[in-house]
Amino acid sequence: MRSVMVQIPNTPTSADVARLAGVSRATVSYVLNNTSAVRISEPTRRRVREAARELGYVPHAAARSLRAGHSRMVLMPAPAIPVGPLYSRFLNELQWALGRLDYTVVQYGSVGLQGDEAARAWAELRPVAVLVPGAGLGPQGVHVLKRSGARAVVTLGPDRVEGAHALLMDHEAVGQCAGAHLYEGGRRRIGVVVPEEAGLEAYSRPRLAGVRQALQGTDATVTELPLAYTEEAAARLAARLAVPGRESGLDALFAYNDEYAMLLMRALQDEGVRIPQELAVIGADDLMLGRLLRPRLSTVHIELPSGRDLAELVDRAVRDPGGEPEVHRVLGASVVRRESS
Amino acid sequence: MRSVMVQIPNTPTSADVARLAGVSRATVSYVLNNTSAVRISEPTRRRVREAARELGYVPHAAARSLRAGHSRMVLMPAPAIPVGPLYSRFLNELQWALGRLDYTVVQYGSVGLQGDEAARAWAELRPVAVLVPGAGLGPQGVHVLKRSGARAVVTLGPDRVEGAHALLMDHEAVGQCAGAHLYEGGRRRIGVVVPEEAGLEAYSRPRLAGVRQALQGTDATVTELPLAYTEEAAARLAARLAVPGRESGLDALFAYNDEYAMLLMRALQDEGVRIPQELAVIGADDLMLGRLLRPRLSTVHIELPSGRDLAELVDRAVRDPGGEPEVHRVLGASVVRRESS
DNA sequence: TTGAAAGCGCTACCAT
DNA sequence: ATGGTAGCGCTTTCAA
Numbered sequence: 001m002r003s004v005m006v007q008i009p010n011t012p013t014s015a016d017v018a019r020l021a022g023v024s025r026a027t028v029s030y031v032l033n034n035t036s037a038v039r040i041s042e043p044t045r046r047r048v049r050e051a052a053r054e055l056g057y058v059p060h061a062a063a064r065s066l067r068a069g070h071s072r073m074v075l076m077p078a079p080a081i082p083v084g085p086l087y088s089r090f091l092n093e094l095q096w097a098l099g100r101l102d103y104t105v106v107q108y109g110s111v112g113l114q115g116d117e118a119a120r121a122w123a124e125l126r127p128v129a130v131l132v133p134g135a136g137l138g139p140q141g142v143h144v145l146k147r148s149g150a151r152a153v154v155t156l157g158p159d160r161v162e163g164a165h166a167l168l169m170d171h172e173a174v175g176q177c178a179g180a181h182l183y184e185g186g187r188r189r190i191g192v193v194v195p196e197e198a199g200l201e202a203y204s205r206p207r208l209a210g211v212r213q214a215l216q217g218t219d220a221t222v223t224e225l226p227l228a229y230t231e232e233a234a235a236r237l238a239a240r241l242a243v244p245g246r247e248s249g250l251d252a253l254f255a256y257n258d259e260y261a262m263l264l265m266r267a268l269q270d271e272g273v274r275i276p277q278e279l280a281v282i283g284a285d286d287l288m289l290g291r292l293l294r295p296r297l298s299t300v301h302i303e304l305p306s307g308r309d310l311a312e313l314v315d316r317a318v319r320d321p322g323g324e325p326e327v328h329r330v331l332g333a334s335v336v337r338r339e340s341s
Numbered sequence: 342m343r344s345v346m347v348q349i350p351n352t353p354t355s356a357d358v359a360r361l362a363g364v365s366r367a368t369v370s371y372v373l374n375n376t377s378a379v380r381i382s383e384p385t386r387r388r389v390r391e392a393a394r395e396l397g398y399v400p401h402a403a404a405r406s407l408r409a410g411h412s413r414m415v416l417m418p419a420p421a422i423p424v425g426p427l428y429s430r431f432l433n434e435l436q437w438a439l440g441r442l443d444y445t446v447v448q449y450g451s452v453g454l455q456g457d458e459a460a461r462a463w464a465e466l467r468p469v470a471v472l473v474p475g476a477g478l479g480p481q482g483v484h485v486l487k488r489s490g491a492r493a494v495v496t497l498g499p500d501r502v503e504g505a506h507a508l509l510m511d512h513e514a515v516g517q518c519a520g521a522h523l524y525e526g527g528r529r530r531i532g533v534v535v536p537e538e539a540g541l542e543a544y545s546r547p548r549l550a551g552v553r554q555a556l557q558g559t560d561a562t563v564t565e566l567p568l569a570y571t572e573e574a575a576a577r578l579a580a581r582l583a584v585p586g587r588e589s590g591l592d593a594l595f596a597y598n599d600e601y602a603m604l605l606m607r608a609l610q611d612e613g614v615r616i617p618q619e620l621a622v623i624g625a626d627d628l629m630l631g632r633l634l635r636p637r638l639s640t641v642h643i644e645l646p647s648g649r650d651l652a653e654l655v656d657r658a659v660r661d662p663g664g665e666p667e668v669h670r671v672l673g674a675s676v677v678r679r680e681s682s
Numbered sequence: 683t684t685g686a687a688a689g690c691g692c693t694a695c696c697a698t
Numbered sequence: 699a700t701g702g703t704a705g706c707g708c709t710t711t712c713a714a
Contacts, residue, residue: 011467011488011489011490012488013706013707014707014708014709015708023684023685024684024685025685025686025708025709026684026686026687026709027683027684030684030709030710033709035709037710038683038684039683040683040684041683044683044684056488058464058465058485058488058489059465059707060407060467060708061465061467062402062404062406062407062412062466062707062708063403063690063706063708063709064707064709065403065690066401066404066690066691066692066707067689067707067709067710068690068709069690078432078436078446078448081429082424082426082429082430083423083424083429084423085423088422088423091419092421095419096452099450099452099453104462106447106448106449106450107419107447107449107450108445108446108448109440109445109446109447109448111433120399121445123399124399124400124401124402125403126401126402126403144397144399147397148352149352229629231632259630262630262633263629263633266633288600288604289603291572292603354690354691355691355692356691365702366691366693366701367693367700367701367703368699368700368701370693370694371693371694371700374693376694378694379694380699380700381699381700382699382700400691400692401690401691401692403690403691404691404692404693404706405692405693406706407691407692407705407706407707407708408692408693408694408705408706409692409693409706410706
């Protein structure tokens with residue numbers, strides 16, 4: 001059986017549709033966009049639609065937005081680090097809500113692009129709005145994006161950026177929660193785990209700072225504990241913490257998040273440290289897995305803003321680009337006390 | 342201090358750059374694209390670059406690709422479910438590798454779009470290649486994308502799709518591994534957890550089928566165990582499994598993945614079931630957390646293809662769009678035996 | 683009710 | 699070495 005040469009036809013344009021339907025390109029545009037300002041007879045509409053279907057016509061987004069002078073694209077950088085279930089749900093909700101408002105959400109894979117360089121790359125796509133989680137976008141970047149026609153730039157992160165709307169997700173509050181909780185439990189020598197993995201500083205540093213703030217002016221001390229996310233590193237750290245007269249005589253640990261908490265707690269238990277009697281441990285993010293440990297892991301529950309609210313902020317900003325940048329504090333943090341603290 | 346009215350200037354175009362530099366738009370294009378086929382004097386180059394910098398000029402990707410007749414955009418649907426560390430690393434590697442080959446990776450937020458409808462939406466962006474994980478893209482969709490100029494369509498999933506390249510990620514192999522392992526360990530009444538959460542069928546069904554295959558023709562039985570990812574559901578299931586003369590007298594469990602395994606194992610332990618003596622348990626995905634349980638969780642380690650290899654496949658396909666679709670089996674599965682089985 | 687044509691920003695051919 | 703210009707696919711006046 002001979003392989004059949006299939007002639008791949010050129011991508012059909014609205015002109016092809018017009019030709020096949022025996023009308024002008026204008027009419028095709030009117031029909032396919034349901035333009036209400038103009039009346040097209042029903043038979044013509046049918047012919048046009050039929051022709052489009054037959055040719056498998058798909059409009060060319062670039063041409064359309066070039067002509068229109070703007071797009072409905074909302075751009076976000078694609079997350080470079082694995083994203084937890086919490087944030088993932090938030091993203092989905094956001095995409096869904098923006099979709100409802102007729103925006104197209106696109107995550108741009110900016111691997112290896114630095115701040116303003118990334119902003120340039122994003123600007124080439126002429127998005128109508130840009131959503132940037134974390135730090136990494138400066139006022140320069142915001143300016144580039146706005147000059148390129150972005151009608152809204154929203155940052156989701158620790159601090160606001162000149163010219164952009166901001167959803168302040170203040171991870172210091174997480175640390176404050178944890179610190180205050182441990183202090184109220186009578187703990188005074190508090191260790192704070194700081195992940196060594198790259199890309200986490202944006203969260204770990206504020207969380208550490210939050211603990212420091214909560215304990216400022218008290219008799220408690222805060223010790224920074226760098227930790228890589230491996231069993232070996234955890235074992236080493238646990239051994240150091242477990243020896244008699246041990247490091248700063250710590251009596252409590254805030255472990256950055258539940259995953260690091262779990263890793264370290266297990267290592268400590270293997271060293272014979274009793275939790276929470278000798279050492280209280282608290283994590284953050286309220287992952288399911290924390291409930292499965294024994295003792296059950298205390299944690300700081302984090303409340304993200306609703307995706308719908310953010311979508312509405314974006315829409316508002318797009319409709320009124322001149323408006324004052326909105327700044328909202330949106331990160332709720334509350335202790336979930338279980339058994340480890 | 343009076344707030345200063347800032348006139349937001351229009352987005353600068355190459356014509357503005359040309360005007361400011363005192364040259365033609367053609368020259369601007371030549372200079373900014375380093376067109377080698379044409380020689381521009383060094384002073385002119387400098388003037389053009391300077392003007393571009395001064396105006397904050399950013400080229401218009403849509404106009405460029407409209408003119409060129411093609412883009413360098415590789416489109417993937419954005420994952421709708423939280424994505425594990427394994428897959429996340431794979432995605433990053435892929436984006437990095439495609440970036441090196443000068444492609445722009447974009448994840449399209451297709452929430453609520455069904456199969457071919459989604460393909461239409463993607464096609465509007467005229468990507469040069471489309472990467473689709475999971476099922477959900479039919480031959481129709483592939484056809485739409487190709488007609489719209491996509492030079493490569495690659496699916497990553499359980500089975501291949503007519504006309505598209507395929508990276509066969511056969512999750513049956515995962516189930517086969519687990520089933521064979523349990524059987525070799527002398528287990529004969531094997532329960533397989535099937536998550537009730539939506540969106541996971543694409544993985545859970547093949548994994549279950551794999552267990553069945555591995556056990557076909559033996560004296561072992563396979564029991565399907567639906568389970569929602571909550572403590573309550575796990576407790577209920579564990580209670581059913583723990584009663585004397587219990588459900589089918591199961592002596593082993595393949596728990597879909599490590600997270601479900603952990604959830605269920607904890608519930609079983611709370612019921613007093615001894616693991617692995619009374620009931621062997623094995624998960625999948627080889628997450629860190631499995632090592633932290635006691636007993637340590639056995640698991641099926643999964644090997645994803647390298648992002649670099651996939652990037653090269655994409656590039657090859659783009660360069661030779663006529664070529665036969667490549668089909669590769671790319672999912673390695675191997676048992677990591679720890680203490681729970 | 684429909685068609686002709688301009689023009690969005692860009693690049694590549696052809697002149698000069 | 700540089701400039702003029704056509705045209706990518708689309709929408710939207712303005713005319714008929």
